[in-house]
Amino acid sequence: MRLHFLGSLYARPGPYASVYVDTSRDIDDPDRAIELRRRHARADLIDLGADPATADASADAVGTDADLPGRHGQALFATHGQVVLTEELPQPPPVDKTRYALLPDAMPLALQHAPDIPYAAAVLTRVGSEDSDTAPEGVQVEMQTGRWPSSTVAPRALTSLRVPIHGWHREAERLADELAHLIDLGHADTLVVCGDVWARGVLVNRLPAPLRHRVTTVPGNGRDVESGRALLEPQLAALFGGRLSAHDRDRLERFAAQRARHPDNEGLPATIAALQRGRAEALVVNCPIEQWPRIWLGTDPDQIALSVADLQTFGVTGYEKQSADAALLYAAVTTGAELIVVPRDEMPLEDGIGVLLRS
Template sequence: MRLNFLVPLYAGPGPYASVYADTSRDIPDPDKAIEVHRRHARLDLIELGADPATADALADAVGTDADLPGRHGQALFATHGELVLTEELPQPPSTDRSSYALLPDVMPLALQHAPDIPYAAAVLTRAASQGIDIASQDLRVELQTGRWPSSVVAPRSVFRRRMPIHQWPHEAERLAGELAHLIDYGHADTLVLCGDDWARGVLVNRLPAPVRHRVATVAGNGQEVEPGRVMLEPQLAALFHGRISAHDRDRLEDFAAQRARHHAGSEGLPATVAALQRGRAHALLVNQPVEEWPPIRLGTAPDRITLSAPDLQSFGATGRHEQPADAALLHAAVTTGAELIVVPREETPLEDGIGVLLRY
């Protein structure tokens, strides 16, 4: 998973106020509940040492996602009185979480972007137009692309078209070409199809042979879509549960080969820190659930991170800021261009719950 979405967080110096809040709207009187979250966020940040302007800027943004229905949360970050980043979370935090530190608290947000699977979903539905015979039926096509699970709270536009059913074979030829293009350029790992059996078969038969194994069929009619939510949300949740993207799967295969040759330098917190120090980390691998690591010391440069004060002095670094390890590791990863791969512990257990794929 690429971490480009975190880049704006590091454009300026800290300290950063970070808040994770439940802003769900599937409860009685959600506005009253969100006001409580907002008030608690402001009080917590002031108690943690945040300046009033930063605490106000962040707390005032809690609940600004009121147009998003259903169950969800928000991750918000501010510094020096300015809101830097807000993102909606597919799953609300179990409890609200606030911090005020030199680095933003970004690991919970990064974890909610995983597995970051690109996909295209199509729902094909028959509808009678002038009669009940087949010749007079229409076919309704709805197509939406996204990245799972972020698309749950940030759905892209839905392409819709309705046509006489006899036109579908020709239209399916064109759509198959577009879907194959998405696969070829890495914009979709999976083509999710739902709806009419005949229409699905026509489309699949027109896909290039190498693309057909990317097709997944799900049940349902796809019509019960709440405004502001992603199409086929429950079906996608079941389909992608426990999976990782094709991009990350390739990286995992590279990591397995690397670990077989060079185990000591591939996993564990010391090996990961060492790789980041040298700018050699192509990707960090993190087991979920994430372990609690000891704090990391920071120098003035992003790659000046160590596990001890003497190591920091060996770099000639003047700063000695001690920060939570997850925040420091992601800061170093983002600013040195490394990726993040979140893997279930039972699938790929890692020493200290962390590993590193090296660049060279």
Template sequence: MRLNFLDSLYARPGPYASVYVDTSRDIDDPDKAIELRRRHARSDLIELGADPATAGASADAVGTDADLPGRHGQALFVTHGELVLTEELPQPPPVDKTGYALLPDAMPLALQHAPDIPYAVALLTRVEPKDSDTASGDLQVELQTGRWPSSSVAPRALTHRRLPIHQWHQEAGRLAGELTHLMDLGHADTFVVCGDTWARGVLVNRLPAPVRNRVATVPGNGQDVETGRALLEPQLAGLFRDRLSAHDRDRLESFAAQRARHPAGEGLSATVAALQRGQADALVVNYPAEEWPPLCIGTAPDQIALSAADLQTFGATGHEKQPADAALLYAAVTTGAELIVVAREKTPLEDGIGVLLRY
């Protein structure tokens, strides 16, 4: 998973207020609950040492996702009184969490972006004619692309088309060409299709064989998704559970081959060493994430170490001790490394972390 969505967090110096809050709308009187969370976020940040402007900007942003229905959360990052990044979370945090430190606490957000699977979905619905003299009715076509699971709470625009049934053969050919181009560009790993059986068959048969092999058919009619959520969200959740994107599968295979040759890329110490040398192509992290001891960082992205004494060997004149997950993610983003999140039971790692080496 590429981490460019976090670039803005490291473009300016901290300290950062980091807030993770449940802003779900599927409860009684959600506005009252969110107002309470807003007050707690402000007071907690003041208690942690945040300046009033930063605490106020953080609290003011809590609940600004009121248009999003259902169960979800928010991640907010503020520095020097300015809101730098806010994102909706597909799953609310188990408990609300606030932090104030030199580095943003962005690992929980990154983990909620995984597996970051690009996909395209089509829902085909036959609309029966109201007039008995009309021959065959219309076909309603709804199309959407996204990256799972973040698209569940930040869906892209939904395209609607409606056409007479007898025109579907011709339209399906054009649509198949669009989908093939999308998948050739890497903007979709999977094409998810749902709805009328005959219309599905016509469309899938017009896809080239390599694309047909990446088609997934799911049941349903799309009516069980609220406005503002991803099209076919429940079906996508089941389809993509415990899966990786094609990009991450390739990277994990490379890591497995590297691991078979030598174990130098596994464990916290090996990962830190690779980041120090700028040799980390991707961090491989087990989920649920492990608790690591704090790390020391300097002023440059590659100045990261297990201890202050180790950091001094890189010429660092000073150091800050930071939570390990925040420091590792900072070093990964600023040195161009990626993140691969894998279930512990499928790929157990020493210390719950490994590194795919760049060289």
């Protein structure tokens, strides 16, 4: 998983207020609940030592996702009185969480972006004429691209059109070209198709041959979710559960091959050493994530170590002890490394972490 979405967090110095809060709308009187969470977030940040301007900016941003229906959460990060990043979470945090530290507490957000599977979705529905509820006169088409699971709370634009039934064969060819372009543009792993069997058969048969092998059909219809959520959200959840993106699968296979030849790319010390040398192509972490000991960080992202003595060996004179997950993610983002999240029972790692080394 590429981590470019976190780039803005490290463009300015901290300290950072980090807030994770449940902003779900599927409860009675959600506005009252969110207002209470807003007050608690501000009070907690003040108690942690945040300046009033940063605490106020953070609290004011809580609940700004009021247009998003259903169950979800919010992550936000602020420094020096300004909110730097706000993102909706597909799943609310188990408990609301605040932190005030030199580095943003961004690992929980990164984990909610995984497995970051790019896809395209199409729903085809036979519809009747305006004068009749039974006569099938057209095909209603809805199309959307996204990256799972973040698309559930940040869906992209939905393309919707109605095609007369007699013109479907001709229009399906044009739509197949458009879908092929969207799939190539977004590097989609799969095209998820739902709806009328005849209509989807016509469409799929007009896709370029290599893309037909990436088609998955699912039951149901696009009206299974509320407005403002991803098209085919329940079907996508069932389809992508426990999967990795093709991009991450390729890198995980390379990591496994490296580990078989050189087992020194596994464990926290090996990961830190690779980040120090700028050799980390991707961090591989087990989920649930391990509780690592705090580590030392200098002024530059590659100045990362398990002890002060290690940093002094490199001539580093200014350093602070930091949360390991925040420091590791900071080093990964700023040195261009990626993140692969793999279930512990699928590939258990020493210390719950490993590193794919650059070739």
